Amino acid sequence: MSNPQSDQSHAKGAQWTAVWALLLAAFVTLLDVTVVNLAVPSIAADLQATDVESQWILLAYLVPLASLLLPLGRFGDALGRRRLFLFGVADFALGGLAAGTAQSINVLIAARVLQGVGAATMMPQVLALTQVILPSDQRRQAVGYFGMVSALGAVAGPIIGGAILTIDLFGLGWRAVFLLAIPPCILSSLIVVSFLSPGESGPSKRIDVQNGALIALAVTGLVFAAVQGRTMGWPIWMMGLPPASVLLLAYVIQAQRRGMSDRVEPLLPPALLMSAPFLRRASMMLLVFSGIAGVPFLLAIALQAGPQLSPGEVAMALAAHPIFAVAGATVAGRWSPANPWTVPSLGAVLTCVGIVLIVIAFAQTGDDISAPVLLIPLALVGFGMGLSNVALMSGALAQVSIDVAGAASGMLQTAQQIGITFSIAIVGGLYFASTSGTTSNAASAALLFPGAVFALASVLCGLGAIFQRKGET
Numbered sequence: 001m002s003n004p005q006s007d008q009s010h011a012k013g014a015q016w017t018a019v020w021a022l023l024l025a026a027f028v029t030l031l032d033v034t035v036v037n038l039a040v041p042s043i044a045a046d047l048q049a050t051d052v053e054s055q056w057i058l059l060a061y062l063v064p065l066a067s068l069l070l071p072l073g074r075f076g077d078a079l080g081r082r083r084l085f086l087f088g089v090a091d092f093a094l095g096g097l098a099a100g101t102a103q104s105i106n107v108l109i110a111a112r113v114l115q116g117v118g119a120a121t122m123m124p125q126v127l128a129l130t131q132v133i134l135p136s137d138q139r140r141q142a143v144g145y146f147g148m149v150s151a152l153g154a155v156a157g158p159i160i161g162g163a164i165l166t167i168d169l170f171g172l173g174w175r176a177v178f179l180l181a182i183p184p185c186i187l188s189s190l191i192v193v194s195f196l197s198p199g200e201s202g203p204s205k206r207i208d209v210q211n212g213a214l215i216a217l218a219v220t221g222l223v224f225a226a227v228q229g230r231t232m233g234w235p236i237w238m239m240g241l242p243p244a245s246v247l248l249l250a251y252v253i254q255a256q257r258r259g260m261s262d263r264v265e266p267l268l269p270p271a272l273l274m275s276a277p278f279l280r281r282a283s284m285m286l287l288v289f290s291g292i293a294g295v296p297f298l299l300a301i302a303l304q305a306g307p308q309l310s311p312g313e314v315a316m317a318l319a320a321h322p323i324f325a326v327a328g329a330t331v332a333g334r335w336s337p338a339n340p341w342t343v344p345s346l347g348a349v350l351t352c353v354g355i356v357l358i359v360i361a362f363a364q365t366g367d368d369i370s371a372p373v374l375l376i377p378l379a380l381v382g383f384g385m386g387l388s389n390v391a392l393m394s395g396a397l398a399q400v401s402i403d404v405a406g407a408a409s410g411m412l413q414t415a416q417q418i419g420i421t422f423s424i425a426i427v428g429g430l431y432f433a434s435t436s437g438t439t440s441n442a443a444s445a446a447l448l449f450p451g452a453v454f455a456l457a458s459v460l461c462g463l464g465a466i467f468q469r470k471g472e473t
Helices: 004-031 037-047 051-079 081-100 105-133 136-155 157-167 175-179 182-195 209-228 236-258 276-292 294-305 311-317 320-334 342-368 371-397 402-433 439-472
Strands: none
Touching: 004 081, 004 105, 004 136, 004 182, 037 051, 037 105, 037 157, 037 294, 051 081, 051 105, 051 209, 051 402, 081 105, 081 175, 081 182, 105 136, 105 371, 105 402, 136 320, 136 371, 157 175, 157 294, 157 311, 209 236, 209 402, 276 294, 276 342, 276 371, 276 402, 276 439, 294 311, 294 342, 294 402, 294 439, 311 371, 320 342, 320 371, 342 371, 342 439, 371 402, 371 439, 402 439
16 A cells, blocks of 8 residues: 555655756856857967857857847746756757867857757746646745755856866867756756646647747847947947837737637737736846846956956856845745835845945955955855845746646846846946956946946835835835
8 A cells, every 4th residue: 555645755855856957058158158258368368269259159149048048938838847948958059069169159159049949949948847746835935945055046157157267178168068968958858857747738720820939039129239239339230229129018918918819829828918017026026137137247347457357267256146045035935024025125135135235345456356255245145146136036826727838937037138138238338338447346346237237226215114014015
């Protein structure tokens, strides 16, 4: 006779094994957004790439990732989340293999596009699947872990990239950055196949491919303009891309709100578009990621240019950021105060204070800034971002039903990726455009933008907490 408690424990173990496999793949793809940053100079020298081609090493991954996340999240709801997850992981791994063995810059850029498409296919399914396979009382914990992985992946790229380049594993140099992502992808796929049954039927309605393509086109325009505008001197057609993209997005949203045919599955479910609590949190995630991603990106550049640290030394100097981001995400995953805006407010304030302290550190030490000076500021930035990210994401997903979890996940992660792209583009643009003459002054000027973003986020989250309290009373 079987033991009910043993069977229940075994089922729970299988569920969480699958969840951790999903999170492993998510971490690898999120890490790939920034891990290549420090390797770009080596890649350019080895493959004789021009400055424009060097930029496309990053852009070729970011554009398909940001533009396809939302439609592919909804397609997962209709076509099968497990199926699309496995397809995306395989696509990403094949792209990594092609990039790691590329003998020309054109092949490398094409491989990066393949990786971006794979990541966009896989990423929305991760959160959606965790919402489906776990009971309701365990979902917030899983979202907390996903937030931890998101925060770690978003900020640890320069650190891990620097460590890989310093170690020079098997003499592979920059190629190891791409090739080392393949084993985790294989492991994740094998575990998901073993522990997660398909359990999904085909779509009962036709997928809204047309509006999916329009959203992808609009997001591509926004991301491309953010990344390439400054380097191309903002020609007239480039200046027209952002407003045209926003108008195209507005058109799609309005079409979705008017309703679709009974035979077509809407790309943006009306339940999401009409949910003010969900949209508020999604908007706030766009705001905070527009501030945070540029910070480690800038420091990775400034610490090599000013005090002339090696990639390995930069990795050690920035280590406090991801470590405390994990700690903050863990706390947010377990802490559920009565007012849902309490944790995001605290996180935004801590992040803002940490960025201000980094600016002060550059002002006081100049180009002789050292790793110990950055320890406390980066710990505050990491911990605060870990708190905000998880609290906002778990709060947003708590507002939606399971049947639209893929679309909700796609919207949230699209907001993240657009924010990351904007942050890197704006902070990097301010840094390289500075005429102050010193690295420290240029870094301080560029960091004013993320500082202002988190000051605004602190105010908005604080107002959210106040309005929430008034609503309760």
